[in-house]
Amino acid sequence: MAYLSTTDFTQDKDFIDKWLYTIRTGEMDLSWMKSATEKISPEEANPRRGLTYRDLNVGTYGYTDIPEKVRNNRSYAPRGAEIPEGVPDAQPWVSRKSELWAFNTESYYEEAVSRQWNATTDIPWDRLDGVELPEVTGKALSQLMTFLTEVEMIATDTPAMWLPRLNPDFIEVRSFIAAQAMDEARHAEVFRKRALTTGWGLMQASPINEMALKHLRDADSFSEMSVALHLVAEGNVLTLFRFSEYLSPTDVDKKIFRLVMQDEARHVGYGMQHFKYVLEHFPEKREVLHAHLDEAENISFAGAAATELTEAFIILAGGGLKKENIEQGIKITTQFNLKQMQEHFERLDKCGMPERRQRSKLYLMYEMGRAAAENAGIKLN
Ligand SMILES: [Fe+2]
Ligand SMILES: [Fe+2]
Structure with missing residues (x-):
């Protein structure tokens, strides 16, 4: 300046x-x-x-021939343009392809654009007229929505804060990250709207959830952020959305979860394809990825244990606060918790990291949880 x-x-x-x-x-x-x-x-x-x-x-x-270290471009010159003297230094932090490239990168942005939806008009809000949820389940739904709004606000900030740090030669990834920030803003919007239409207002913010989420913003590199956000956190959120759709008290809620799931699957898809790309092209980075996973798994495990989420989930799953409701709620919530971990390791298998099961403390937790659930007669599929 x-x-x-x-x-x-x-x-x-x-x-x-x-x-x-x-x-x-x-x-x-x-x-x-x-x-x-x-x-x-x-x-x-x-x-x-x-x-x-x-x-x-x-x-x-094209992008096929972008070298690992991008050509000498630190400005906003579009890839392929002539770069004259005097363009300013845009100070990109990420100028290596291995930090952010993914198989099919370009298609994730195209899909994001063609599948945008509108939280104001695509959700049949009018169908909630006259729907009154009982206090306990109504408040539990509002708590879930409060929790999810919190999640989505950090999910918006995290890609957005990386956007100006990405070298402009990676225009396809930059476009995807911009579209992701928009998707997450819409998710925060739809969950806030649903919380406020339960009739019970918002419930409570979650310190443990926020501490876990804040870690996403603290990543030292884009690749580390992507492992923590796209692969681990959004992977967990995807399982959470699927269970939430199943527990939805109304068709309106089901529709909300179906739409957010569609976006979330795309974010996880990018994360998996980036992870896979790094493993295949830069096998020497395998240990670094394990180190990122050690941290991300630990923190997301803590976040998933937030009382504000677990209790709301138990109530929604069981339908109330009576003993039999709680028993049923715990059964489904346990299945959900284990499914979240199971799917996490299945995703890593698909990305080419089957040895994660032997390396991960979270996998030990999963096995312990699974054994305890089976002892308690809780079946997993
Ligand atoms: Fe989201
Ligand atoms: Fe997402």
């Missing part, structure tokens, strides 16, 4: 002369027309789909 802030362009005679020169003389500079860039003619691979980012994967504009 030093250059801009010490120059008053409106008072700079040379600058004004240059500005007026073309208008006065009609003489054009046109040096930009001589840019040493490639001429291409991209085509729609599928006219029904339209012109996608994948269709632009051609020559110097």
